Amino acid sequence: MTVDLTQFHDAFFEESFEALDAMEAALLKLDVGSPEPELINTIFRVAHSIKGGSATFGFSEIASFTHSLETLLDELRSGTMPVTVALSDLLLKSVDVMRAMLRAVQAKQPIDSQRVSDLQFDLEVAIAHKSEAEPAAATPAGAAWIVAAESAAGGAAPAAQQAPRWRIRFHPYRELLARGNDPLRMLRELAALGELAVRVDAQMLPALAEVNPQDCYLAWSLELPGEVPEDAIRQVFEWAEGDCDLSIERLPGEQALPAGAQDAPTPVQATPAPVSAAPPASAQHGAHPPPAPAPASPAPAKPEAPVSALGDSGSIRVSVEKIDELMNTVGELVITQAMLSQLGSHFDGPDAEKLRAGLGQLERNMRELQESVMRVRMLPITFVFSRFPRMVRDLAQRLGKQIELKLTGEQTELDKTVLEKIGDPLVHLVRNSIDHGIESPEARIAAGKPAEGTVHLDACHRGGNIAVEVSDDGGGLDRDRILAKARARGLVGPNDTLTDPEIHELIFVPGFSTAEKTTDLSGRGVGMDVVRRNVKELGGKIELKSEPGRGSRFIITLPLTLAIVDGQSVAVGTETYIVPLISIVESMQLKATGITRLSGHSEVLSFRGDYLPIIRLHELFGVEPRSRALHEGLVVVAEGDGRRVGLFVDDLLGQQQVVIKSLEANYGHIEGVSGATILGDGSVALILDVPGLIRAASMRTAA
């Protein structure tokens, strides 16, 4: 269940250096005597996040140093310590030291410990001095926040209730404190963002004798004004992630604003896509309420706040709509370019060669442009994977199993839309592996396996697709039980013998479950068929491999994007169709002898010891073919839903990436067709959906 953190190191260094620049800038602006609370908050946040990050990554020297620094800054922030020239100098020196430490760690060089410990000592001295010398300096008036603690009778001020507000439910797990997170600090940061209403839930706090001092028993319900950016709130809880339940929801205003003002988000507001390789913090939270219209800066709207200027320089947030628009335009360009290329190939004359060279260059540039735009939409699959360690731990505990979760290939990138839809199927599969796959520790030991089972999630690119694999080293599928169950349900005749793939196919049948008792996890038979349907909706396929006693593997193959498909164009009469490459097994020319005619009109071809039904596309789509004789055309062996068929076509035209235009959005659903595209000559080609074709064909045969 360990996540390889080294992959985040670069991002951490990059962000830390940027943050230190911001901190330095803020320090230089800090007025001795009357410090701007905003600046102190900025400085504090930098120290806090570097501390959290370095502690997470095990850079203990940096963590220890920043801890001292943070303590000092906390004093400044709470107003118990004035900002003096000496102090701001000390803080600037701290920036230098932190930068040097980060550079050293980054370059895997030793840290100058002497310099660090000297300065750390100075920091400690400064803290101790202030604690002694100025006990009465606590002036909440100079502090950076206002707290409206909700009294039992009063509640929040009525004026505040009218405006939209954030409601934050923060329920730390017991171990939050032990992990070095202090809710007090988080709430203080929240209070710095705006007027904070606090209500504590102390119901879980046991009698004093039972309190473990290192555990956290309190939970909070908080409210902040609606103009605070959601990102800023999430950032406060960033380091507590995984150690608390957190929900942030937007409460609409009661009357103050006209309804339209809230209902019409500008494009920038609509679900911002984290474009950079930022830490997966915000993407993990389920529901995204519409964020407030503010820059993604952690500092509350202060035009001169240095964080907004420096902290975000590495990436920008762009709305998905804008990218889709761009994508669409690029798609149109691709079509125009294909049209020009086709035209250009017919030209003759002195300049024809130059024209074609230019068109060739245009095509290359087009492809690059298309790929760049696609890459903007790509996010690493770690955004999905990151939810699993916690889930596996909880499930394993509940089921009394010992399970290690292995994650590999988290950096594999795929389109955001695909990414969003792959989460649920994966959750199903992982749950299944834990519930059905991995045996209890006793059973495992009895079978000669280690007590701890392994669930492995892997992702990798294969051609234009991404393969996501969920495997476990559990008991594998129980052939006999599945067969018995299928016979009992009448899915299989009492004397039928089934091959392994056919048995595997059974678990995808809706309502099929072999679990002896339904748990709240799985066993109700609604899982696998939904998984397959979801995967199919994404244009992907799911395969299952299982070895009794050794475990099972589910392999999901998905297109990297839903906007473009790698296709094989085939000719049927005067029409062109696109067969997705992912569905094609092989294409071949048939000999007259390779075909067997069965009763009725159906024909089968012999293919590697198997007999595959032949679907004549011209019949299915009512097109006049070049030839009706099977040996004069070609057969494309295609696979869908675990079944293979031969598609009879006149000719293969070529492979190309095509931009998918939704037929359903523009016309309506047709069985066997997943979409359409526009070819270079301006004509429309239908993109075939092989599983749908098989269904359509079998319905025709049956009719």
Added chain:
Amino acid sequence: MKTRKQQTPARKRARPGPAKPRAKASVKARAARSRVAAAAEYGALTLGVECTAAEADALKAELARRVAASEPIIVDVSALRRIDTAGLQLLAAFVRDRRTGGRIVQWRGQAAALELAAGLLGLKDMLELAGEVGR
């Protein structure tokens, strides 16, 4: 950067060599005081400079010794400079348990840190801090 360059020598002048040992001593003094000090009288509890997770075990022991005591317990917070969630949580459990048993807790002295922290965590009512501190 300009400000900074000017300030560096100023600081050096302000803190000549001998300053360090003195400072070191004060760190030690602070460390000693930060322990939760058990006061001479049983009914009084004087909190140290720090009541944080690091001192929580000791604080719990001190509080647990007094939670069931029938006489009023006076908690002196005048030395308190830092308190965190762990410390406040213990105090909250202590005050609540005493109140449930009909026993009295009184606060003595003022501690801005306690006030602020209890306010932020929404524990002021539970700690009965409202009118008590400073009495």
